[in-house]
Amino acid sequence: MSSFSELAKRAGNAAIEINKPIGADFHITERGSDWLFSAFCIFIFFTILLVGLMFRKPANDRLFYYTGIAPNLFMALVYFTMASNLGWAPIKAEFNHVKTSTQLEHPGYRQIFYARYVGWFLAFPWPIIQASLLGNTPKFQTAFNVSMSVVFSVCFLIGSLVKSTYKWGYFVFGIAGALVCSISLLTTTRNLARNLGSDVYTFFNIYYGVFMFLWFIYPIVFGISDGGNTIQPDGTTVFYGVLDVLVLGVLPFIFVFVASNFGLDRFGLNAEAHHGFDTEKSLGGIASARNSGETAVSSPAVTSPAVGSPAVATPAKKSKKSKKSKKSKKHSED
Numbered sequence: 001m002s003s004f005s006e007l008a009k010r011a012g013n014a015a016i017e018i019n020k021p022i023g024a025d026f027h028i029t030e031r032g033s034d035w036l037f038s039a040f041c042i043f044i045f046f047t048i049l050l051v052g053l054m055f056r057k058p059a060n061d062r063l064f065y066y067t068g069i070a071p072n073l074f075m076a077l078v079y080f081t082m083a084s085n086l087g088w089a090p091i092k093a094e095f096n097h098v099k100t101s102t103q104l105e106h107p108g109y110r111q112i113f114y115a116r117y118v119g120w121f122l123a124f125p126w127p128i129i130q131a132s133l134l135g136n137t138p139k140f141q142t143a144f145n146v147s148m149s150v151v152f153s154v155c156f157l158i159g160s161l162v163k164s165t166y167k168w169g170y171f172v173f174g175i176a177g178a179l180v181c182s183i184s185l186l187t188t189t190r191n192l193a194r195n196l197g198s199d200v201y202t203f204f205n206i207y208y209g210v211f212m213f214l215w216f217i218y219p220i221v222f223g224i225s226d227g228g229n230t231i232q233p234d235g236t237t238v239f240y241g242v243l244d245v246l247v248l249g250v251l252p253f254i255f256v257f258v259a260s261n262f263g264l265d266r267f268g269l270n271a272e273a274h275h276g277f278d279t280e281k282s283l284g285g286i287a288s289a290r291n292s293g294e295t296a297v298s299s300p301a302v303t304s305p306a307v308g309s310p311a312v313a314t315p316a317k318k319s320k321k322s323k324k325s326k327k328s329k330k331h332s333e334d
Contacts, residue, residue: 012030013033013034015033015084016029016030016033016085019084021088023090024088024090024109024110025090025109025110026093026109026110026229026232027085027233028111028234029234032233032234032237032238033083033084033085035237035238036079036082036083037079037083039079039083039244040076040079042245042249043072043079043245043248046068046072046250046253047069047072047073047076050068050069050072050253050256051065054066054069060270063264063269064130064256064259064264065256067130067133067252068126068252068256071122071123071124071249072249072253074119074122074123074248075123075244078118078119078123079119079241081115082115082116082237086115087113087114087115087118088111088112088113088114088115089111089114089161090109090110090111091112091160091161091162092163093107093109093163094164094165094167094227094228094229095228095230096108110226110229112161112226116244118157119244120152120153120157121150121153121157123248124150124152124153124248125149125150126248126252127211127247127248127251127252128146128149128181128185129142130252130259131189131204131208131211132145132185132189133259133269134189134193134196134200134207134259135188135189135190135191135192135196135204136267137188137189141188144184145181145184145185148178148180148181149177149178149181151176151177152174152175152177152181153174154174155170155171155173155174156171156218156222159171159226160222160226160227171222174219175219178215178216182208182212182215185208189204190204190205190208196266196267197266200266207251207255207258210251211247211251214247215247217243218243221239221240221243225240
C-alpha cells in the first residue's frame, strides 16, 4: 500500500515544487497548475484533431484548417508553459487587496504570467482573420484589423508588467484597439458578408457576436486580477482559462467545419488557393516553349548522301558552275 501511495505521489503534478515561485507573494498553487494542464489538453486535442483532418483534404482546400490549427497550437504551448509554472515575473501590486501572512512588503509581489499575453499576441489575430474571410474582406483591411488585435495584446502585456498607475493607460489603449477592430468588422466585413448570402451573413453575426462578447470580458478579468490584484492567481487562471478555451479554441474549431461546408469558391478564395500551382504550371510551360523554340531555330546537322542516291549540289558548287559557264560564253564570243 505504501509503494502505491509513493507511486501516486510521483505521478502527480510536481510543477510547483520543481519550478518554485521564488520572489512572488501571490502565485498559483497545485490546483491552479492542474487546471492549466487541463486547458492545455483541450488545446492540444483540438490541434491534433484538426491536423489529422487537414491531411485528408487536398492541398488547395486547407486554408480554413490553417486558421483553426494556429491559435490552438499557440495556446497549447502557452498553457503548457504556465502549467509548468514558467513564463512569469514577480510584479509589485498596485493595490493591497490580496494579502498573505508571509509577504514582507505591502502591497506584495504578484505572479504575472507574461507567457499568456505572448500567446494572445500570436493567437488573437486568427479569429479576426476567420471573421474577415467570411466577408472576403480586402487584404489591407484584414491586415489593419489584425494589427488592432495586436495592439490589444501588446498593451495588456505592458500594462500587466507596470506596477504604477500608468498601467491603466495601456489598459485604455488596449480596449481602444479592440473597439476599432470590432467596428471595422461590424461595418465593412458585415456588409460584405451580406452579399454572399443569408446563411453566411447569419453565421458571421453569430460567430463574431459571440467572439466580441467574450473578448470584452477580458478587460474585466484584467481589472480584478493582474491589474487590480483583487482575486488570487488561481482564480485568474480559471477565469482567463475558460475565456481562452472558448475564444481561441472552441470558436476557431467550429469555424473550420462551418466555413468548409460553405466552400472556398463561395468566398472567392479558390482562385487564390490555386494561384501558386497555376504559376508553377505557367513557368513550366514557358520553359518548355523556350526549349522547343531553341530546337526549332537550331541549324540541322549536315548528313552525307546515302549510297546509290544522286548527289545533291550545294549552293557553293552551283555558283562555281555558273562562273565557269559565263567564262566559256566569253571565249566563244571572242
